[in-house]
Amino acid sequence: MVKFNSKTIFCVFLFSLLLFLNSCKTDNRYLDRLNNTALFNEAMQQLTDIVVYDIFSPPVASRVYVYPTIAAYSIIQKKH
Numbered sequence: 001m002v003k004f005n006s007k008t009i010f011c012v013f014l015f016s017l018l019l020f021l022n023s024c025k026t027d028n029r030y031l032d033r034l035n036n037t038a039l040f041n042e043a044m045q046q047l048t049d050i051v052v053y054d055i056f057s058p059p060v061a062s063r064v065y066v067y068p069t070i071a072a073y074s075i076i077q078k079k080h
Contacts, residue, residue, distance in 0.1 A: 031079070034075070034076065034079055040072060043068070047064065047068065050064075051064055051065070
């Protein structure tokens with residue numbers, strides 16, 4: 001059986017406390033990227049490049065465009 005001394009217990013407690021306090025911070029950096037339309041346009045251009053390269057049929061290409069666009073719309077809608 002492993003015995004822990006008070007120094008080990010204190011170090012584990014301190015590490016746990018620091019980890020807990022650090023995890024409670026809110027990261028709002030995503031809000032700046034959410035308002036950046038250039039990122040959305042770049043992503044759509046990359047998607048267009050993939051569709052052109054892979055030569056999807058029209059029904060498949062429409063699904064390839066619609067699903068990410070609906071996901072982006074729902075993310076933007078939750079912000080506003």
